[in-house]
Amino acid sequence: MQDCAAEMSPGRSDWEDRRLFVRIRVSMFASVAISAAIFVASAVALSLLVAAYDRHGTVTLELERARVLGERVGIEAVRLQRAGSPEHRVIILGRLQGLYARFHGKAETALGDLRAVSHPALIAALDDGPRPVRALLDEIAAQMAVLGAAPATAATRAASRRLRLLTQRELSDRMGALIDIERGRAEQLAGNIRGAGLALGLGALLLLLAQWLWSCRPVLREVEARTEALLEANSRVERSLLFDGLTNLPNRRNLQESLARIAPGAPLGLLHIDLAGFHAINTTLGREAGDQLLRYAAESLGEIAMTADILARTGTDEFVLVTGRRTDPEQLQELAVEIIEQLAQPVEIDGHQVSLEAVIGIAARSAPGEDPEKLLANADIARARAREEGGSVYFSVGMRERLAARRQTAQELLQALVRDEIEPFFQPQIEAASGRITGVEALARWRHPERGVLNPHFFLDIAEQAHLGHRITLVMIRKSLEALAAWRAQGLEVPRVSINFGARELRSPELADILAFDLERVGLAPRDLAIEVLESALIEDETDPILANVAALSRAGHHIDLDDFGTGHAALSYLRHLSVDRLKIDRSFIRDLHLRPELRKMTQAMIHLAKALDISAMAEGIESQNEWRLLIEMGCDDLQGFVIGKPMPAAALPGWIAEHEGRRSAGRLIAAA
Structure with missing residues (x-):
C-alpha cells in the first residue's frame, strides 16, 4: 500500500483518470461520427446509383414494350390487308387502332426519357442513321391515317405492307439498338454500383483501421496499463493485509x-x-x-x-x-x-x-x-x-485466573480514580545528625472500599499496563502539594515533599508545565517539591529526553533525588549528566547492615562518593535501631524508614511531628524508637 501511494499521488492519479476518460469519450464519439458519415455517404451514393440503374431499366422496359406493340401493329396491318369482308376489316381496323394508340404512348414516353438523359450514344441512335426515329414514327402515323381513312384499295394494301415493314424491321431494329444501348448503360451502372460498394466498404475498413490505430488502440493500451497497475496495486494491498511490510513476515x-x-x-x-x-x-x-x-x-x-x-x-x-x-x-x-x-x-x-x-x-x-x-x-x-x-x-491454567484477576483490578482501579480513592501517604525523612525533619516522601495508597488500604505493589504495575500510571501521578502531585500547603497553613515546618516519577512521566515535555501549574495553584515554589528519579528508569545514553527534562527541572529550582541508588546497571555514569542533590541508598544495602560487613563497605563507599560530589546521601528502608546508629556513625546525611516513621495519611502527620519534636528536644530519639 505504501509502495502504491509512493508511485501514484492522489492528484496525479485523478488527473490521469480524467485524461483517460476524456480520450475514451473522444474516441467513442469519433468512432460513432465516422461510422455515421460512412453510412450516410454510402447510402446516398448507392441510392443515386440504384436510382439511375432503375431509371435505365424502366426506359429499357418501355422500349421493349413499345417495340413489341409496334410489331403487333405490323401483324394487325397484314391481317387487315388480308381481310375478305368489310365487317371483318372493320373489326381488325379497330383492334389495329387500339394497338397503335398503346404503341404510340409507350414510344413517346420512352423517347422522352431517352432525350432527357442527353447521352451522346442515344442521341445518335435516335437522330442519326438512314432516318431518325421520329421520322419513322411520323411515317407510321401517316400510314395509319391512310388505313383508317380509305376502304380496302390498292392504297390501303400498300399502306399495310409499308406499315408492316416499318414496325417489324426498321423501327424494330432502331429500337433494338436503343435497348442494347440502355442495357449496356444499365450493366455499366451495375458495375459502378458494385465498384462503389466495394470502394465504400474498403474505405470504411481503412477508416476504421485508422481509427483503431490512432485512437482506439492507444486508449485500450492505456486502459490495459491502468488495469494492470490497479491489479498490481490491489495485489500489493492484499499482500499488505496479510504480510508485514517491514519484515515480509505474515501478520x-x-x-x-x-x-x-x-x-x-x-x-x-x-x-x-x-x-x-x-x-x-x-x-x-x-x-x-x-x-x-x-x-x-x-x-x-x-x-x-x-x-x-x-x-x-x-x-x-x-x-x-x-x-x-x-x-x-x-x-x-x-x-x-x-x-x-x-x-x-x-x-x-x-x-x-x-x-x-x-x-x-x-x-x-x-x-x-x-x-x-x-x-x-x-x-x-x-x-x-x-x-x-x-x-x-x-x-498454566492458573495464569489465566491471575490475568482475569489483574483485569478486574484494572477495572476497579479505573473506578477508583473516578471515585477519588487514590491518595498519598507520607513517610518522614529526617537529618541523621540532628533528627530535624527534612521532608516527607509521598507514597501512593488505594483506599479500596472492600479490601481496605492497599500498598502500591498491589496495583501500580497493573496501573502501568492499563495506561493509568500517568493519571495516578497527576493525583499524587495535586494531593501532595495540597497537603504540604495545608501543613504550612497550620504552622508546621515541612521543608519539602518528594514524589516518585517513572520514565514515562520524566520523558513527557508537559511535565514542567504541569508542576508549575499545580505549584502556583497552591502557592508553593519549585524548591518545595523534590523529584525522585528511579535509577532503573534511566538509560545510559546522553540523548535520553529524561536527562534534559531533569536538568530543566533542576534549573527551575526543584530538588532532585536519585532513588534506589546502587541497583541500576550503570549508576555512576548518571552522576555525570544529572544535576542530583541527593542519593537515596537502596534498602537492599541497609537491611542487616550491622550484621554483614560487605554491606557496610558498599554503603560506606556510596556515602563517601556522595560527599566527594558535594551531594547528600540518604539511607532508606531503616527498620532497626542498630541500622540507625550505624548509619549515623558512617556519616549518612538523611534517614528514612519504618523505625523513624511509617507512611501515614496527611491528617496523621501533624501528630507524628509533635511527638517526634518532643522526643528530639528531650534527646531520646533512638532510645524511644
Missing part, C-alpha cells in the same frame, strides 16, 4: 487464517516472543535503527524456524512461532532458550553494539480439537508472565 491476520487451516487433531506448539528491550533502543537510537533491529530479529528467528513452521510478526516488537514438530514441553523450552540466546548476541546497529532481551510465552495443544486461537491467547498470557519474571514461561 496477525495471516497467522489467524493459517491457524484456522491446521487440522484439529494435529499437534501444535506456539511461542509468543516479545523483545522486551526494544522500545528503549528504539527511543534512544531512533526509528530507523529500530527497524533494522526488527529485520535482524526476523532473520534470526527465520534461521531457527523449520521449513514447516509458521513465523509471524503480530505487534511492534512481538513475533509468534507456530511449530507442529516440536510440541513436547521440553522441546518447546529448548527452542525458547535457543531463541533467547540467539537474540541476545550483540549486533551493530548504526555504530552501536546492541542486543535484544527476549521473553517468550509458550503454549501447546493439550487435546485434539483445541482451538488454535485459544492457544494463541494462552501463549500471550504466558508472555505477559514472562515479562515479569524474564526468560520463557510455559502456560
